Every structure is written in C-alpha cells, then in structure tokens.
Amino acid sequence: MSKFSPKRIDSQKLVYYRDLVLEMISRDLKLRYKGSLLGVIWSLLLPLTQLLVFTFLFRRVIQLDIPNYPIFVFIGVLAWNWFQTSLVAASGSITDNRDLIKRPGFPTLLLPVITVATNLIQFLLALPVLLVFLYLSGGQLTLAFLLLPLILLIQFLFTVSLGYLTATFQVSFRDTQHLLGVVLLLLFYLTPVFYDAGFVPTRFLPIYRLNPMMHIIGAYRNILSKGEPPDFAAIGIVFAASALLLWIGLAVFRRASDTFVEEL
Secondary structure, three states, X not given: OHHHHHHHHHHHHHHHHHHHHHHHHHHHHHHHOOOOOOHHHHXXXXXXXXXXXXXXXXXXXXXXXXXXXXXXXXXXXXXXXXXXXXXXXXXXXXXXXHHHHOOOOOOOOHHHHHHHHHHHHHHHXXXXXXXXXXXXXXXXXXXXXXXXXXXXXXXXXXXXXHHHHHHHHHHHOOOHHHHHHHHHHHHHHOOOOOOOHHHOOHHHHHHHOOOHHHHHHHHHHHHHHHOOOOOHHHHHHHHHHHHHHXXXXXXXXXXXXXXXXXXO
C-alpha cells in the first residue's frame, strides 16, 4: 500500500489546486461586481462600446473595405480585451496579494493562472453575444467552430507565460505595470484589431508577423466569421513559441518566488 502513497498525495494536491483555482476565480468575479447594479453585464459594455465607435469611425468617417465589419471588429476587440486585461492584472497578481503570498505553503504559481482564467470567463460570457450578431448578419457556424477551444488554449498559454514574467518583474520594479500599459497601448494599434492585416504595407509585414496576437485574432476570425480553419502553420508556430515562453516564464518566476515575501 505504501508504494502508492505518492500518487495519492499527488492526486490530492491536484484536487486541492483545482478547487483553489475555482474558488479564487469565483471570489474575483464576485469582488469585481460587488455592489454593481449591472453586474457581469459590465463585461459586455466595453466591447460593445468599442464596437459602436469603430463601426462609426470606419464605416461612416473613414471607410474601410472590410465585409461584415461589425463582426470583424467585434472578434478582434474581444480577443484583444482578454489579452490586455489579463496581462495587466497578472502583472500585479503578486504585489496585489501580499496576504496570500505571506501564507506558508500558498501556491503562488497559481495566481497569474487564476487572473487569466477569470478574464477568460468574461470572454466566454461575451461569446454568445458575438454569435447572436453573427446569426443576425447572416453568418453560419461550420465544423471549424470545433477548433475554437484550441485557439483559446493557445491564447491562454501565451498570456499566462507573459503574466509570469511581468508579475516577477513587478515585484522588484514597481513601474512594470505602468510601462506595460504604455506598451499595450502601442501594441493595440500595431495589431490588426480594427483593421485588416491586408492593409499593412508589404515592407512591414515581416514585423507584423512577429506579433502572436495577429495570428491568434486571425484564427478567431477564420473560425467565427469565415467558417474556415485557421492557418495551422502560423498557429503551430505561436503554440510552440508560447510553450517555450511558458517554460522560460515559469523558470524565472520560480527562481524569484523565494524572495517575494522579502520584496513585498
């Protein structure tokens, strides 16, 4: 019987981690909308407001020749908002949870994951609204929709890997979160969120292709708007790069985690 005890311990630990993640995600969502009349609806208002603004600007003021532009931009906004809000929040996941970090044995490794997962739920809550818009515009879901979880997983891994790095840097360099806000603002305009990558001059395309979010958003649009599979070559490279970045992020985070309590 004793030789099976390590497995039992591992399984118990996994169950504990799972329950902890679910509990903290639930706590974060409740705290986020505590005392709010509209509650979770607020998570839909920002992308809907951006949708209205972009549709007005690029349909009425500066006309972009993009078919079904509201769906096009809605997909980009939802994917980008999940990435941006998750990364900013993940960067403060250690410094904003001092009490938890100081508890002996608390798995600090889970905090960036919880942050990204919480914002993933908000993305999923907005997804039905997108599907309604898609239906009203005459679009149809195809078998390519079954590939959506794969793209969600890739974006999750990519965001968490960056979250580990920014969370680590934020502990020692408290301007990290502010600097990150500036970088994300610049990156927003350099990512085809509200315009098509086809509008990018050929000489700049090699630089654009280095941006993983360009390929991730493009994959969402292929699946949801065009009903086509994503570019597997591009997505495969993003997945491999995300896995490598996750390994690096975890290594950096683990090495620095021993000093978190002292730094805080």
